[in-house]
Amino acid sequence: MFTVGIDIGSTTCKSVIxxxxxxxxxxxxxxxxxxxxxxxxxxxxxLDSCGLSRDDIERTLVTGYGRFTFDDADNQKSEMSCHAxxxxxxxxxxRTIIDIGGQDAKALRIxxxxxxxxxxxxxxxxxxxxxxxxxxAGILNVKVADLGIISEHSQVEVSISNTCTVFAESEVISKxxxxxxxxxxxxxxxxSVAKKVAALVYRNGIVKDVAMSGGVALxxxxxxxxxxxxxxxxxxxxxxxxxxxxxxxxxxxEEAVKANxxxxxxxxxx
Amino acid sequence: MSEESKRITQRPVPLxxxxxxxxxAKVYEDALETKKRGERIAWSTAIYVQxxxxxxxxxxxxxxxxxxxxxxxxxxxxxxxYAEGNMRYPMNICSYAxxxxxxxxxxxxxxxxxxxPAMPLPDLLLLANNSxxxxxxWYQNLSDTLxxxxxxxxxxxxxxxxxxSAYKVKYIRTQIEEAIxxxxxxxxxxxxxxxxxxxxxxxxxxxxxxxxxxxxxxxKPAPLNGFDxxxxxxxxxxxxxxxxxxxxxxxxxxxxxxxIKNNTSTYPxxxxxxxxxxxxxxxxxxxxxxxxxxNLGINAVTNGYVTAWxxxxxxxxxxxxxxxxxxxxxxxxxxxxxARLRSDLIKxxxxxxxxxxxxxxxxxxxxxxxxxxxxxxxxTGVPIVNFDGDQGDSRSYSEAQFETRIQGLAEIMKxxxxxxxx
Numbered sequence: 107m108f109t110v111g112i113d114i115g116s117t118t119c120k121s122v123i124x125x126x127x128x129x130x131x132x133x134x135x136x137x138x139x140x141x142x143x144x145x146x147x148x149x150x151x152x153l154d155s156c157g158l159s160r161d162d163i164e165r166t167l168v169t170g171y172g173r174f175t176f177d178d179a180d181n182q183k184s185e186m187s188c189h190a191x192x193x194x195x196x197x198x199x200x201r202t203i204i205d206i207g208g209q210d211a212k213a214l215r216i217x218x219x220x221x222x223x224x225x226x227x228x229x230x231x232x233x234x235x236x237x238x239x240x241x242x243a244g245i246l247n248v249k250v251a252d253l254g255i256i257s258e259h260s261q262v263e264v265s266i267s268n269t270c271t272v273f274a275e276s277e278v279i280s281k282x283x284x285x286x287x288x289x290x291x292x293x294x295x296x297x298s299v300a301k302k303v304a305a306l307v308y309r310n311g312i313v314k315d316v317a318m319s320g321g322v323a324l325x326x327x328x329x330x331x332x333x334x335x336x337x338x339x340x341x342x343x344x345x346x347x348x349x350x351x352x353x354x355x356x357x358x359x360e361e362a363v364k365a366n367x368x369x370x371x372x373x374x375x376x
Numbered sequence: 377m378s379e380e381s382k383r384i385t386q387r388p389v390p391l392x393x394x395x396x397x398x399x400x401a402k403v404y405e406d407a408l409e410t411k412k413r414g415e416r417i418a419w420s421t422a423i424y425v426q427x428x429x430x431x432x433x434x435x436x437x438x439x440x441x442x443x444x445x446x447x448x449x450x451x452x453x454x455x456x457x458y459a460e461g462n463m464r465y466p467m468n469i470c471s472y473a474x475x476x477x478x479x480x481x482x483x484x485x486x487x488x489x490x491x492x493p494a495m496p497l498p499d500l501l502l503l504a505n506n507s508x509x510x511x512x513x514w515y516q517n518l519s520d521t522l523x524x525x526x527x528x529x530x531x532x533x534x535x536x537x538x539x540x541s542a543y544k545v546k547y548i549r550t551q552i553e554e555a556i557x558x559x560x561x562x563x564x565x566x567x568x569x570x571x572x573x574x575x576x577x578x579x580x581x582x583x584x585x586x587x588x589x590x591x592x593x594x595x596k597p598a599p600l601n602g603f604d605x606x607x608x609x610x611x612x613x614x615x616x617x618x619x620x621x622x623x624x625x626x627x628x629x630x631x632x633x634x635x636i637k638n639n640t641s642t643y644p645x646x647x648x649x650x651x652x653x654x655x656x657x658x659x660x661x662x663x664x665x666x667x668x669x670x671n672l673g674i675n676a677v678t679n680g681y682v683t684a685w686x687x688x689x690x691x692x693x694x695x696x697x698x699x700x701x702x703x704x705x706x707x708x709x710x711x712x713x714x715a716r717l718r719s720d721l722i723k724x725x726x727x728x729x730x731x732x733x734x735x736x737x738x739x740x741x742x743x744x745x746x747x748x749x750x751x752x753x754x755x756t757g758v759p760i761v762n763f764d765g766d767q768g769d770s771r772s773y774s775e776a777q778f779e780t781r782i783q784g785l786a787e788i789m790k791x792x793x794x795x796x797x798x
Contacts, residue, residue, distance in 0.1 A: 171776060184783040210777065221791050225784055229734075229764045230774045 107164045109362055111354025112149060112179065113188065114172030117208035117236065118321060119144035121152035122351040123163070127359035132156035133348055139208060140172025149178060165365075167358035169350050171209065183357055185350050186214055186225050189319050192353030194220025196343040201313040204303060204332065204340070205349075206322035208236040211303045213310040220353075226310040232271040234302030236322050241271055242295045245278050246288055253292050257327035260293035268298040293327060300331035307336060317341040319349035387642070392628035396610055399620050404493040407435040411496040416563060419495075419518070420502035421511050422613055423684065423704045425529060425552055425697070427579060429502065430617040431572040432563050436502065441613050442495050443472035446479070447659040447768035451491040455479055456769055470737040471768030473514040480522060500524055500562060506531035507684065507705035509740060525562065527555050531702050534709050540699035548698035575617040576691035583688060585625035586612055592632045593677045594725055598650065599635035601643040602676035603666050606657045612685040641675075648673030649789045652722045652758075654680050655733030655741055658765035661773045668779050672786040678725050680706055680718055707740045714744050715751035722756045729789045730760040731782065736772040759792070761785040 108131070113120040117139040123132035134151035138144030149166075153159060168179035169188040176182075189205050194216060203214040211228045232238050243250040264286055267274050274295075281291050299322075307316075316338055322328055323346040333340050345352065407417045418429055418436045429436045446452050452475050459465045459474035463481060467474075482488045483497050503515040503526045512528075519526040529551045532544045540548075560567045589608070593600050608628060611621040635641055653676035658665055669676060684705045689696035706714050722730065730752065732745045749760050761781045766772040 171780075174779070184780055184787055186780070186784040187787045210780075222784065222788055224759060224788075225781075226762075227777065227781060230772060230777060 107359070107362060108158060108162050109355050109358035110149070110152065110163050110166040111188070111192075111351040111356070111358055112145065112152075112166065112168045112170075112176065113185065113348075113350035113354060114140045114145050114148075114168060114170040114176055115208050115321075115350075116140060116171045117240070118347075119148035119170075119172075120348050120351040121148045122348050122355045123152055123156055123158065124352070124355045124359060127356060127363070130345070130352065132158065133345070135347060140170070140175065145172060145176050146178075165358040165362040167354040167361070169354045171207075180358070181361060183354065186212060187222050188350045188353030188357065190214055190216040190222040190353065191220045191356050192349035192351070193317050193319050193343075195352055195356060196345055196349065197315070197317045197341050199315045200317035200341060202307065202310070202316040203349075204307055204316065204318045204323075205320040206234070206236055206299070206303060206318070206328070207320050208240075211235050211306060213303070213307040215310055215313055224310060226306045228302070228306060233268045233274065234299050234306075236320075238271050238274070238299060239295070239322065239325070239328075241275060242278060242292075245275055246282075246291065248288070248292075251324075253296070254325040254327040254329075256289050257292040257296055259289040261287070262290050263297055264290050264294035266291070266294040266298040268302040274298060293331075296325070296327040296331040297335075299328055300335045304332065304335035312336065312338065314338065315341055317343070317346075319346045321347045323347065387644075390628075390631050390642070392624055392631055393607065395620075395624045395627060396608065399615060399618075399624060400493065400610055402620075403435070403614055404437065404495060407437050408494060408496055410435045416499035417496060418500045418502050419498035421504050421507065421515065423507045423687070423701065424502040424504040425555070425701055427572060427575045427617055427697075428552070428556055428559055430575045431568060432559060432565050434500075434559075434563055436614075437495050437498070438614050439476040439495075440472050441610065442479070442493065443475040443768055444657075444659050445493055446475055446491060447471070447770075448662060449491065450660060450770075451475075452660055452768050453770065455482075458482065467769070467771075470508070470510050470514065471766050472737065473510060475768055476514070477517065480518060497522060498524055500559075501526040503527065504529045504531055504701065506701055506708045508707055508738070527559055527562075529555055529701075531708060534703060534713070536710055538713055540702045544702055545695050545698045548702050549694050552694060552698060573692050576689075576697070578619060578622065579617045579687070580689070580691050582612065582616055582618075582621045582625060583686065585622065585629060586682075587686060589625060589629050589632055590678060590682060592629070592636065595636050596650075596726065597639070597641050597647045598643060598675050598677040599632045599641050600677075601641065601666075602653060602678055603657070603662065603669075604642055605679065605682045606662070609682055609685065612682075616685065616687075643670075643675045645670055646673050647675045649729060649786060649793075650675055650677045650725065650727050651729040651731055651785075651789075652676065652678060652680075652718065652725065652727040653731050653733070654718065654745060655735050656681050656738065656767040658733055658735075658773060659767055660770035661765060661775075661778075664775055665778065668782050672782060674729075674782065674786060676731060677727065678721055680714070680721075683717070683721075706744060707738075711744050711747040712751060715748035715755065718748065719752050719755035722752070722758060727756075727758060728792065729758050729785050730756075731785065732760060732762045734762050734764050736764070736766040737768065759785055759788045 132152045132155040166179045173182040215224045422440045455475045455478035459478040615621045687700045689700040
């Protein structure tokens with residue numbers, strides 16, 4: 107039985123297909139978020155990735171910022187519960203999850219079953235989110251996906267404010283005008299994000315193991331800075347960006363099993 | 377998608393709500409008429425000793441209540457912009473104050489088309505700092521800019537006490553007596569102590585009725601949508617010593633009891649979750665708050681805000697009155713005291729979660745939210761979620777963030793209910 111999970115973020119759409127709640131058979135990521143062609147395209151892409159059609163899908167569940175506006179799903183859930191479920195699947199030892207998304211950052215605490223126990227989210231501010239990194243990459247004229255690799259060459263990390271994206275942007279421009287090495291500026295940007303997000307994690311309480319999910323977890327510079335700020339190791343899985351979609355697919359599978367069981371009981375009673 | 381799946385029954389507006397609206401309109405109309413006659417009217421902080429001016433027959437209007445009403449009607453944005461731009465107030469001060477400063481300044485223009493409710497300029501100010509530390513500066517600015525006197529009662533913070541100490545009672549009682557004398561002289565009317573005693577009795581009766589109504593929401597399903605309590609607070613804020621408030625509360629109590637008898641509620645859908653709401657309503661975004669909660673079957677059955685007018689004292693006992701006023705409002709109490717009170721309510725009302733409004737305007741309250749959260753979780757074990765907002769400034773609020781956080785809370789409460797938490 108195939109189920110689909112779709113995570114419609116503000117900048118990226120992710121999708122996963124699982125078979126019988128245990129094996130990932132399809133994956134897709136498209137760089138367009140809610141309100142664009144992203145949701146439809148990611149759905150088609152994930153089906154194409156494993157040669158399935160919509161008729162093969164038992165149930166679809168959607169999560170993420172655009173979850174309320176996607177009509178092709180059977181149900182929706184918050185991204186917190188979906189990331190909890192997804193990370194529990196790929197990193198079963200994780201009890202604390204850091205998810206840095208396009209426009210928000212979250213610290214989640216989960217139980218051994220992958221159930222959400224508590225969470226803290228960022229306030230209404232882009233600092234400490236993926237958007238912050240997008241803006242900084244734009245000023246520096248580098249691809250956001252390259253930020254992590256470039257920062258590995260940093261010799262002297264510079265200090266960048268984390269109180270406001272616009273102020274930080276001015277600071278970065280000022281550093282550039284002083285000919286500060288771009289890798290040192292990027293290392294400072296990563297530390298700025300890490301400091302902001304670490305405050306959320308500390309507020310929520312750290313229970314080991316700590317894992318990161320979401321697209322920003324692919325940035326080794328941010329992960330390294332988070333490790334320094336939290337003074338603990340952070341586990342990152344290669345499917346970290348797909349964790350929300352994976353959790354959604356797992357919830358879809360649980361719902362499908364429950365529905366099938368109910369329908370079987372009904373038939374037996376008849 | 378969940379919104380469509382919920383059955384929402386449209387009901388006629390209850391008589392009690394119509395009575396509240398009529399009472400509020402009358403209060404503002406009376407003030408305008410009094411002003412037109414050349415007599416004096418007052419502006420007052422929300423938890424001033426209202427019994428004094430009620431006795432003297434001086435119409436009193438409440439800027440905090442007025443700012444909340446304007447914010448709820450979305451007039452706040454323009455006034456806030458005016459306060460921050462034309463009047464150079466920073467966005468870090470209370471949004472009620474910013475709205476009020478702008479409103480007061482605009483009232484100086486005879487051609488100003490004031491939004492409803494129309495609140496005429498005051499001839500005197502009544503200031504008590506038991507609910508908020510910013511009020512002293514707010515009213516001092518009003519006093520200076522409008523050139524009117526402020527009658528100030530300096531209340532004291534209860535650092536560890538759960539009852540007002542004797543020296544505090546003496547300090548506040550003395551000020552109440554001095555305020556009576558000073559107001560008597562300023563208004564030019566003799567203070568009628570017998571009438572004062574009657575108004576104290578009326579206030580005590582209204583307080584008792586309001587508490588009884590709140591307590592009725594303990595029933596399952598709750599007979600009231602908890603957000604209704606925010607609206608029914610208005611009579612307690614602006615007319616606590618009036619007979620019309622007794623009439624409203626008796627009618628409301630009758631309606632609530634009827635709901636209990638018929639197993640009905642003003643909450644329009646099935647009540648899947650009962651939660652406690654901490655903090656002032658997010659007035660400009662209340663409709664969105666309510667819609668989000670309703671879509672998830674969450675009824676915020678009670679809240680900490682409505683308990684702020686629980687001013688309980690024996691009529692004619694000035695010491696008791698002083699103590700009660702000094703211990704009113706969350707902001708006059710220590711965080712452990714508030715956490716204990718909230719925990720008791722959470723248990724009493726069978727709440728399975730707590731939603732805390734991190735109100736940008738109210739830094740003191742935010743201390744309670746963040747400082748008290750761990751204590752409340754320890755005492756009750758319920759999940760708690762915070763959201764960012766403001767009592768009058770819609771800019772601090774994000775609809776998407778609110779929806780995500782509340783949905784996260786609902787999912788935790790659901791799994792706790794289903795018992796698969798282990």
